Amino acid sequence: xxxxxxxxxxxxxxxxxxxxxxxxxxxxxxxxxxxxxxxxxxxxxxxxxxxxxxxxxxxxxxxxxxxxxxxxxxxxxxxxxxxxxxxxxxxxxxxxxxxxxxxxxxxxxxxxxxxxxxxxxxxxxxxxxxxxxxxxxxxxxxxxxxxxxxxxxxxxxxxxxxxxxxxxxxxxxxxxxxxxxxxxxxxxxxxxxxxxxxxxxxxxxxxxxxxxxxxxxxxxxxxxxxxxxxxxxxxxxxxxxxxxxxxxxxxxxxxxxxxxxxxxxxxxxxxxxxxxxxxxxxxxxxxxxxxxxxxxxxxxxxxxxxxxxxxxxxxxxxxxxxxxxxxxxxxxxxxxxxxxxxxxxxxxxxxxxxxxxxxxxxxxxxxxxxxxxxxxxxxxxxxxx
Ligand SMILES: [Fe+2]
Ligand SMILES: [Fe+2]
Numbered sequence: 518x519x520x521x522x523x524x525x526x527x528x529x530x531x532x533x534x535x536x537x538x539x540x541x542x543x544x545x546x547x548x549x550x551x552x553x554x555x556x557x558x559x560x561x562x563x564x565x566x567x568x569x570x571x572x573x574x575x576x577x578x579x580x581x582x583x584x585x586x587x588x589x590x591x592x593x594x595x596x597x598x599x600x601x602x603x604x605x606x607x608x609x610x611x612x613x614x615x616x617x618x619x620x621x622x623x624x625x626x627x628x629x630x631x632x633x634x635x636x637x638x639x640x641x642x643x644x645x646x647x648x649x650x651x652x653x654x655x656x657x658x659x660x661x662x663x664x665x666x667x668x669x670x671x672x673x674x675x676x677x678x679x680x681x682x683x684x685x686x687x688x689x690x691x692x693x694x695x696x697x698x699x700x701x702x703x704x705x706x707x708x709x710x711x712x713x714x715x716x717x718x719x720x721x722x723x724x725x726x727x728x729x730x731x732x733x734x735x736x737x738x739x740x741x742x743x744x745x746x747x748x749x750x751x752x753x754x755x756x757x758x759x760x761x762x763x764x765x766x767x768x769x770x771x772x773x774x775x776x777x778x779x780x781x782x783x784x785x786x787x788x789x790x791x792x793x794x795x796x797x798x799x800x801x802x803x804x805x806x807x808x809x810x811x812x813x814x815x816x817x818x819x820x821x822x823x824x825x826x827x828x829x830x831x832x833x834x835x836x837x838x839x840x841x842x843x844x845x846x847x848x849x850x851x852x853x854x855x856x857x858x859x860x861x862x863x864x865x866x867x868x869x870x871x872x873x874x875x876x877x878x879x880x881x882x883x884x885x886x887x888x889x890x891x892x893x894x895x896x897x898x899x900x901x902x
Contacts, residue, residue, distance in 0.1 A: 639684055726780070747805070785851070789847070822890065890902060
């Protein structure tokens with residue numbers, strides 16, 4: 518999406534010695550042997566990049582997290598549940614079947630390419646075991662017992678439990694719609710969970726919470742856009758479903774953004790280094806290793822369609838970055854050391870550069886012939902980008 522030259526650095530970044538050089542993009546298709554999970558072609562080697570003494574920062578924030586982060590979770594009884602937004606199987610069979618029939622009719626106005634994006638979003642949600650595993654790899658906040666009462670662990674478990682409803686709801690809706698090949702979707706999901714994700718957290722909660730701040734907002738934006746398109750396509754109930762999920766993502770975004778805001782207040786240099794580090798690596802979507810057993814470029818193909826439909830675009834990426842810069846008041850952060858100031862300058866100037874590169878890429882794309890992409894998820898039908 519963006520030129521890697523954008524992300525190279527002349528700064529010396531003390532805490533993350535090779536941060537600027539890391540890229541996780543696949544440079545070529547990875548050969549796939551049946552049943553063997555795929556891995557990115559670039560394995561980066563940093564792990565546990567947070568200095569051990571920084572674990573104390575998270576320990577000292579436990580009271581703060583209990584008071585400021587845990588309240589952003591909703592009590593279970595106040596949460597929506599997938600079955601409340603779907604045809605009700607407890608109704609008499611005719612009524613249930615009528616509801617299913619109506620659901621299927623409502624999707625008639627939605628194009629196949631819309632379903633490609635909705636499936637990709639659903640698969641991203643459904644790979645939740647990977648994200649909970651990732652959170653539990655983080656030094657200083659991981660759930661040490663599996664049922665630890667620490668607020669960080671409580672958050673990780675309850676956040677996962679909230680997220681779990683997103684994939685359940687979308688998957689059931691897609692199943693009932695009859696518009697998609699559920700076996701190929703389920704296969705993709707099994708491959709994806711088997712592959713994991715490699716987005717450069719390095720077991721470091723500073724890095725991970727920068728990533729999740731960005732990522733929750735990205736999912737808020739994309740579910741908001743699938744809601745808008747569903748409404749325009751004549752399916753207000755699906756619009757409601759996507760909008761309901763988007764509202765959860767917004768609440769999650771708020772929590773992670775608050776954590777980074779607090780870290781900037783008490784440990785500005787380390788936090789600024791973490792923001793710079795993640796932005797140099799680029800925020801790679803969590804389902805970047807998706808594969809259906811056929812298309813080695815499935816994630817790129819899905820991303821192209823999402824970009825073309827305006828569900829998640831390069832401009833959204835730059836918008837999110839600008840939103841976070843403003844929200845965290847990054848231009849005004851004081852007390853930084855030389856390396857922190859360098860990252861501050863880099864991050865605060867990045868969005869316009871991303872937009873410029875993207876404009877050039879869009880110009881080039883306009884001159885190219887329309888491309889057809891086939892997706893197994895929609896019975897190998899072709900969509901045009
Ligand atoms: Fe979600
Ligand atoms: Fe979320």
